[in-house]
């Protein structure tokens with residue numbers, strides 16, 4: 001029982017860690033609370049499972065899921081930058097529109113890969129690892145750990161490049177990025193595409209892990225991701241060694257664990273979302289009372305009235 | 307000497323065609339020669355910040371032309387103009403990225419004008435170059451090179467902002483009360499640093515200040531604005547002979563006219 005709970009926490013938590021890494025870019029780096037995530041996550045799932053069903057290799061399906069998610073981010077960025085729609089509202093518009101697209105793509109059904117379809121977690125390689133009742137879960141966990149760490153390392157490298165520096169500067173002090181001759185809008189667009197692309201990949205990987213896609217799988221994903229990011233960066237806010245990317249992965253595992261514990265102690269799953277919100281609220285409240293909050297953030301609006 | 311900056315027949319109104327309309331400039335003209343260091347004074351609301359804003363492109367003009375070396379820039383976006391026009395603000399948090407370290411901020415500034423590509427932004431060699439550069443400020447910032455800028459004092463941040471904005475060659479430097487948020491001592495230090503950098507790099511500069519002593523002591527030309535018009539414009543010998551009392555007198559006359 002306890003072993004199963006632990007294995008579940010790790011599998012789910014690592015999937016959520018992928019979403020959290022995406023949202024880390026939009027929320028933490030760009031300072032953009034992006035609600036597109038609730039739809040770009042299932043979009044990645046439906047695209048991926050749909051393609052796998054028609055015989056597309058799962059690697060390719062995951063890449064297409066990235067592109068699909070990135071396009072969702074592009075729409076949000078476009079609404080915000082081109083038409084000056086507020087960031088939350090831009091995300092809500094894209095998120096809502098995509099709900100229909102996702103249903104249309106899945107034709108309203110639950111999509112299940114066929115038995116002979118290869119997936120990330122069910123292929124020629126993984127079939128060698130069948131020893132006991134836990135081996136499939138452990139295989140999943142190993143695969144997920146490799147993916148999460150690879151993504152984390154890629155992002156860490158990216159944030160050390162000039163472009164990564166500028167992306168951070170755009171979120172940190174947009175006025176300064178403009179003063180350095182950069183088109184801050186383009187960087188926001190880049191960040192939102194990257195963030196939602198990663199979320200699309202997370203959706204693709206999550207639905208392969210679940211072995212099905214259904215349209216409700218994205219509901220609440222924004223809360224899960226934001227909670228993970230805020231928990232992780234909150235805990236390690238003073239650490240000079242733990243990177244932001246590492247801390248959001250740990251945040252995702254902690255949040256998933258707390259949700260699973262709620263279920264394990266017998267709360268009916270009807271109330272799962274209630275507890276999801278409750279724990280998120282508690283996290284935000286604690287976070288607000290932590291000392292040493294970020295200072296010096298600047299909004300574009302008050303530039304011209306110095 | 308050729309004109310570096312010309313503002314010709316500028317109109318600027320806020321809330322145009324509403325009852326709240328504020329006319330800041332109408333038919334405003336200004337020529338600045340290459341190499342000039344212009345101090346700009348004037349009472350609150352006289353349009354000093356607005357003047358810098360329209361030059362830097364953070365707000366648009368309604369009518370007129372702005373030229374930098376005979377090239378019209380008034381239609382160019384702010385981030386494009388920023389490649390040749392540097393700016394330091396009154397608020398020390400504006401010119402630097404608070405959650406990035408000093409080294410990271412300098413690396414960003416050093417790459418200004420180039421593509422921010424996928425090569426690494428920092429390496430050991432650059433860090434030691436930046437340390438040398440920071441030593442010239444005499445503030446001990448070289449020992450804080452890996453400290454986040456949010457942990458620095460206002461004066462330290464302004465010094466860093468000045469360094470960053472002049473790291474790459476620029477044609478024009480705009481300073482908007484950039485010492486106003488600092489204590490008198492630090493403010494004096496930043497003023498001296500400004501003078502040194504501007505002289506060393508021969509940067510044409512417009513400096514808005516409420517410190518009349520700075521306006522008189524520094525710079526090669528002095529402008530006083532009132533309600534969007536130039537009421538004093540002294541350069542050369544006239545500027546050198548100017549004393550604080552002269553400007554104060556005009557200031558008071560204007561205030562009396564306004565019924566204050």
Ligand SMILES: Nc1ncnc2c1ncn2[C@@H]1O[C@H](COP(=O)(O)OP(=O)(O)OP(=O)(O)O)[C@@H](O)[C@H]1O
Nearest residue numbers: 304305320328330349350351352353354355356357
């Ligand atoms: N963004 C804006 N929107 C509306 N009105 C503005 C804006 N910026 C400036 N103004 C108005 O334009 C006038 C000139 O303001 P400006 O900020 O240029 O004055 P200033 O000379 O810089 O004053 P201070 O010494 O107080 O900084 C003021 O009446 C101000 O209310």
Ligand SMILES: [Mg+2]
Nearest residue numbers: 306354355356
């Ligand atoms: Mg002003």
